[in-house]
Amino acid sequence: MRLRAAGGRRVGSWLALSPIALSLFGCAGELASEHDADDGDIAAIAQALRDDDTPITAVTDEPVLSVERQHACAVRLDGTVNCWGTYENGQSADGDPSGTFVQVSTGASHSCGVKTNGDIHCWSTHGIGFSSHPFGSYLQVSVGGDHNCGLKTDGTILCWGDDWLGQSADPVGTYVQVVAGINHSCGLRTDGTVHCWGNYFANNPGEHNETLPTGTFVQLTAGYINTCGVRTNGTVLCWGTSGAPQPANPSDTFVRISSGPASTCGVKTDGTVDCWGDGFWGGTTEPAGSFTQINPGGELHCGLKTNGTISCWGPEYSAPGSSEIFGRIEIAVSAGDQHTCALRPDSKVSCWGSDAHGQSTEPTEAYRQIAAGRDHTCGVRYNGTVNCWGSGAQGQNADPTGTFKQVSAGELHNCGVRTNGTVHCWGDNSEAQASAPTGTFKQVSAGYLHSCGVTTDGAVDCWGDDTGGRATDQAGSIFNTFRQVSAGMDHTCGLKEDGTVDCWGAGAYGEAADPAGTFTQVSVGNDHSCGLKADGSVHCWGRDDDDQSSPPALKFSQINAGKNHTCGLAENGRVFCWGYNFSEQSSPPTRIYAAVGVGDEHSCGVREDGSIDCWGRNHQDQSSEPPGNFTQMTGGVAYTCVLKASGGVLCWGNDEYGQATEPSGTFTAIDAGDYHACGRRTDGTLQCWGRNQYGQTTVPPGSFFQVSAGYFHTCGVKIGGAVDCWGNGMYGQTADQAGPFLQVSAGGSHSCGVKDDYSVYCWGSDSLDQSTAPSGSFFHVTAGTNHTCGLRTDYTVDCWGSSADGQNADPAGTFFTIQASGDHTCGLKTDGTVYCWGRNQYGETLPPQEL
Template sequence: MRLRTGTVGAAAVLLVVALLALPAAAQRPDGPVLAVKDRWTALADIGFPAAFTAVSAGFDHSCGLRPGGEVVCWGDDEFGQLDAPEGSFTAVSVGSHSCGLRPDGEVVCWGRNYFGQLDAPEGSFTAVAVGSVHSCGLRVGGEVVCWGDNQGGQLDAPEGLFVAVAAGDFHSCGIRAGGAILCWGDDEFGSLDAPAGSFTAISAGLLHSCAVRSNGEVACWGADHGGPLDVPEGSFIAVSVGLDFSCGLRLGGEVVCWGVWVDGDRHVPDGLFTAVSAGFDHVCGVRVGGEVVCWGSRYDGQLEVPGGPFEILATGSQHSCGLRHGGEVVCWGDDEFGQLDVPTGRFAAVAVGEHHSCAVRIDGEAVCWGESRYAQLDTPDGAFAAVSADGFHSCGLRPSGEIACWGASWHGRLDAPEGAFAAVAAGDDHSCAVRASGEIVCWGDNEDGQLDAPEGVFVAVAAGFNHSCGVRADGDVVCWGDDGFGQLDAPAGSFTAVVADFGYSCGLRVSGEVACWGRNDAGQLDAPEGSFTAVASGSNYSCGLRADGDIVCWGYWQSDPRIAPTPLWE
């Protein structure tokens, strides 16, 4: 019930497919969107951007805030500016470095630290703003505190209460409780000459600043190189300042930009937005559905919003999970036992059992979620390189090659043999593994001979309900165990991967063609034509991953485990 390739490695060799980033577009309602070809076959694109609640664009990178509080960053990573800390955040701000606000009010910063701009003071804050080489925070009581470089006096915040704060290049600005703006720091380009009046929002850039008046008008001041102060008429609810340009968000969701762009496409994408953020020479916006789209300069990858293609897919009987590029795990399908409630953090591998899911964090820790009736969530301590799950138990492969299993202990399914292994596959009541030497060893229930692996050198193994299959070094597939549905009758030819499930198996030929054999009461053997890069099996359905990122599934399902998360473009 896992996606496997012919490369020996992670958890019954889960597939790691490097796909090109796919274009992004608007979020649709929850639930899979499916193009049904016939009763048995469904086609869906995979790897679509996940929703964001906020975005911030900086000098050469950007960061977004996921609905669960996770911060994800993309673009240049020369100074670790993409290494957002794990845990939950309520806000994020990006300049040449990044800072995030935790739910308890703590400010955490990462990235460049030439001038101590990451050294956030202790205490509880309600907002944080990042400039070029300094940061400012608004404390719970309304006091503004700034840290980092003070070359222009941009850290010398005046006393008094503020309701908002903005950090620019060598200046900072804040909105007082009464709506008035006060700026401090370098004034070479008139950066401190804020207009009079009452304001509700403010943004400070390198050489100019803009703010939204109480009546919705935007006013800008400072350097006017290329027209960044020439604000369009009309009402706005938010504004964001770039190098020599600015962008505003109208009440109806339209984004309007003005001024001069350094490079890249200045055309604002179609659609309605809930937020906009201007960086040095690029802009990012959050669409109404939660999708982030960026435009402008792309030299450092700052337009390449993560959450696109999956690298690993794992299928179960009623739910599935995928590992996105960047380490995010997303699950979909049946959620009766919470098997879709993925914990926060970045992961390197994922596996799916009957009613639970497991993943390996980037630090090697294994974590499981979902049903815990049979101790399926009681992962052992220590580091793992891979994990495999099926039925009510899981097995993990440690970096040393040792195997540890947990969950239901019936039939000795947890009694993994000693020694070094290259891959492990968890089946229903048994498991199999490939030793470093290429020998296959199986343990657990042997009522149908599913443990009686043939001799020889193998490069991959699969454990099904009560049969097993392996791929020999020469590409031949051999199966053993129960043969009530002809699931041992592997076709001739050379294969790179094999999967096994209840009464049937599928293999991936060297040509990329998928061939299936055994039980076919639900059409699970009726693989479509064409080339695939991987194959996965559920209880009554199968899925294949095409080179262009499409998933094609065939067979029968009760829930919706066969389709990846909802596509985000029309």
């Protein structure tokens, strides 16, 4: 299988740690590591898939942060849950819950979360029924007073716990969201209308019978005794008892809102926060900064910022560590004909590939779903309106009126599901492919000359050209209906509730054959089909002459097939594409750097404007990015140092031995070892700082033109070319070398240098062949813990030594510079992009991309 990305590889990749998973975008080194989460790995409900083949579900907008009166819980990027605050009722008495989750909800006496396999898990020391775990597969859970409600994958709602006011009565119908207050519950129906039950609502006990609002909504939130909703136009409407102070309707428009015991806060379209209600506990205090979620509690209030950190305030203030990153990957990718588009973590659109018709021209607005067609693109805004751009020869780039839950872009036409469940199509109608039938639908897919949709009762209804049977309706069975459909050129495939896939229509390449096994998503292109399995692997079938049916061996959470290429969102948040790449539609754009540096488990790049990006482990804030103008970066174990444009040094992160306490003065270069760092001053002398257990920071006299800090030793090239080393020399790694040398690198227990004839010579430990240098000519050499890499005079890279994590693999392409640390290496390629390889436990080999 050939994989190509920008610069010639067949795989392109993109990282998105959303606003939920924010931070770094990138294509990099090795193919991503296998997913190792428990609880069934990636299941259908683990992500709210936001491409044109899958409807938007409630979990798309369900917060990963939840705050009660004095405690809070949030979902980390890896799916684990962190809870903090005061736990009077054992809401987290036994510590953070085990397993991985996609959503969490906290209550006054217990907490619940939806795990990645769709199970609901609740925890409390009460042992009462409201903290029990219901059976079934769920998209979302909401904790009320002494009751809970969960939204199942089939759209129905199940409630359990205290029901003395009818708050746990299961409503009829299908829904996209459920919220629970103290003694009432509300659900957002698939048509956007609201239904509530329990106290204060008609035909249920209580002093008041409140009137439900009319109109359609896109999100709900329940406080103690009130409810608020975001309308399709972004305005907010609140309702509840006449004595509640917070049901005042703000005048601004919002993306998301959340109600607490006595106040409500909302995130506006620009990321700022507006709060209203009772401000006694600071509930109406509006924090500065840009947020993706806000959650007022009682004495504790928290918000998820756009950088993935959580900010909290209030009289019972407590918060997780500043280096903790929270969120859920919520981007999606959509592959068209010769272009591809994706939603960034900030809900903005990035496109790459052909822009001949403006189809890859990126709008500036925020979107909740994206769909790429032949030469055009459409997106659903957060207020439900649809915007299309690109080719409009058949009217396919026209913006339809009304509000939509989902849109699908086909060859020359589009179809969308309105908020009331009806389907509207526009564009080319030469074969009646834009003549949508009546009735209500859960999802729609626009193909080449036909369209298909899944009705609310689970049947597939198709219209348009039926050549070869591609538009033949599918009824399913009473016990096994359809939940998703994807229309291609000459064939169609549908995903059933039991996970099996049925395909129909013409299949000259086998693309219409029913695949074996069970799946969580299906997506079809012109002559190929791909399915996402429950374990995250992808299986494709049909035409493969451009490798469009040859996916990489990675774990994915979402896939989308274009005409002759396919893209998928990997479980690590990166986008990989495979298949036809004539217009670079399989190659996401790449961020350009001027320099690269690595630490033990993190990496950083200096951008052309002097700012830096860091990625990888951040438990000591070593990957935090300070503002400023820098020329060089280097890192050790959990700390980072940069050289300012002014020649000064700035360090941060782990400072256990003073290694992050920067020296004064001006320097021309710096280098970090595991727990110590060294720099060359402008007068040619050296200064080292940090751990000095073996004398590794005790600098010998003399002038040097280069220095390298290793694990417990340091080496420098003196004026004249001799190498002087000091520190731990247990394996002979500090033996001085006469040279002359051009450059030296100190590794774990070995050292290597480039001699003046451009050959490489190594000394010290050779237990894993890390000191067995290859022949040939090199410009530069860099030593990691137990491996070494050299930059040859033809700008290719040769590595040797330990292969435990692939760190001795030779990367393809040409490089300007390389740097190794620990068990990985990063290099600055001749096209300005960064490529990393080796150990990837914390994402240290996944640099960002420019999206």
